[in-house]
Amino acid sequence: MEMLTDKEMVTRICELRKELNAVILTHNYQLGEVQDIADFVGDSLELSIKASKTTADVIVFCGVKFMAETAYMLSPEKTVLLPSLASGCPMADMAEAEDLKKMKKEHPDALVVTYVNSSAEVKALSDICVTSANAVKVVASLPEDRKLIFVPDKNLGAYVARETGREMILWPGYCPTHMRITVAQLEQRKREYPDAVVIVHPEARLDVIDLADEALSTGGMIKFAKSTTAKQIITGTELGMIYRLSKENPEKQFIALSEQAICPMMKMHRLDNVLAAMEHKQHSIVVPEEIRRDAVKPIEKMLQFS
Ligand code: SF4
Known part of the structure; x- marks a missing residue:
């Protein structure tokens, strides 16, 4: 294959976007080069809403696989393409449908609240989904006389339990x-930047959240960064977030809380495989209808809160 420069790849991606009537949806943790060609960059809740409302025929999803599955389940008539099939989510892989079935048997009266970072099979066994942006609101709305199982993130679950008293x-x-x-x-x-405010994602441990000024989803971080009067913001989430925050707020300084907070799975999409995905209509993400039918219900219930 002929080698194209980045600029040529961007030009070709823009041409294909028109030809295919495609929309490129990109998560906040993606590489800068992929954020820059997106029609929309956001957190998983914002991306789900966009996916459910778009009039495009093709959604090129630059995020991890469960996000592309969610987009497909909300719009099964559309083609959803994932440029790199390797981009799974290790946390989603920690919850197997068979194990959840066993847990449900042990607690037959419990409602299952499932973070969207989960497989379609696990969602299909759930009562309602949440994202980090709406988990507190959704859980607070659930009947108080029902036991709740929270899948799969124990950190987000512990934070939500504390915030809601559930x-x-x-x-x-x-x-x-x-x-x-x-x-x-x-x-x-904090010692290095004593005047900075600290924001962290609620997937962090509770002892980290306790020392932060705010616990926010990535979408919440974008809004906070715009409105805060602080000039220095220590940011506790995946490093890709710093790119967007700095681009949109050039007068502010964003300091990575941890240089080790890199998700390799979020770095799999690049200009070349986005282009290949659009040229060859690969890799199409599909969820079998018998799973989609059940899995889309808890997602749609969650979207009513948005
Ligand atoms: S940062 Fe990576 S591992 Fe963590 S929840 Fe997101 S996709 Fe999964």
Whole structure:
């Protein structure tokens, strides 16, 4: 294949976007080169809403696989393309449908609240989905006399349980990227930047969240960064976030709370495989109809809160 420069690839992607009537949806953690060609960059809730409302025929999804599955389940008549099939989510892989079935049998009266970072099969066994942007609101709305199982992120679950005062049975999953953020790193950053505010993602551990000024989804971080009067913001989430925050707020300084908070799965999409995905209509993400039918219900219930 002939080697194209980045500029040529961008030009070709823009041509194909028109030819295919495609929209490129990109998560906040993606590489800058992929954020720059997107029609929309956002968190998983914002991307789900966009996917459900777009009039495009093709959605090129630059995020991890469960996000592309969600987009497909909301718009099964559209073609959803994932440029790199390797981009799975290790946390989503920590919850298997068979194990959730067993847990449900042990707690037959419990409602299952599932973070969107999960497989379609797990969603199909759930009562309602949440994202980090709406988890507190959704859980607070659930009947108080019902037991709750929260799948798969124990950190987000612990945070939501504390914020809502609801006891929840927590699945033992976690995000390996956010687990790398530690109290020691946070304390070190605070010593280095004593005037900075600290924002962290609720996938971080509770002891880290406790020391932060705000716990925010990535969409929440974007809004906070625009409105805060602070000039220095210590940012505790995946490093890709710093790119967008800095681009949109050039007068402010964003300091990574942890240089180790990199999700390799979010870095799989690049200009060349986005172009290949559009040229060859690969890799089309499809969820079998018998799973989609059940899995889309808890997603749609969640979207009513947006
Ligand atoms: S950052 Fe964490 S939750 Fe997000 S895709 Fe990577 S492993 Fe999954």
